[in-house]
Amino acid sequence: MNDADFARRYYEAWNKRDLEAILALYAEDIEFSSPYIAALGFSPDGVIHGKPMLRAYFEKALERAPRLTFTPEALCVGARGHTLFYRNHRGERAAETHEMDGLGLVVRADATYATE
Secondary structure, three states: OOHHHHHHHHHHHHHOOOHHHHHOOEEEEEEEEOHHHHHOOOOOOOEEEOHHHHHHHHHHHHHHOOOOOEEEEEEEEOOOEEEEEEEEOOOOEEEEEEEEOOOOOEEEEEEEEOOO
16 A cells, blocks of 8 residues: 555544544554543553554544544655644644554554644
């Protein structure tokens, strides 16, 4: 799968709020970091491991933000993956960097948010 196709699937899944389609983008042994992980009480260091924890975190995120949508702004491609830049439903800038495996699944993700 190419990076642009992945980005299309990512935004489509999130904007439809389709949890199964979202989770299908990630490997079983995913490592995912976000400052919201600590804020929501999942892990004090902001990192979760494995798809069961990722499911719980994304379920909570979708529950807490019923109007959550992502508007793409840019796609930057690197040697091991890519970074998606977007705005959320509140107009806040965010980015998610994905390290991919050979099957095109995300094995490591870092979600970051603009502070301005």
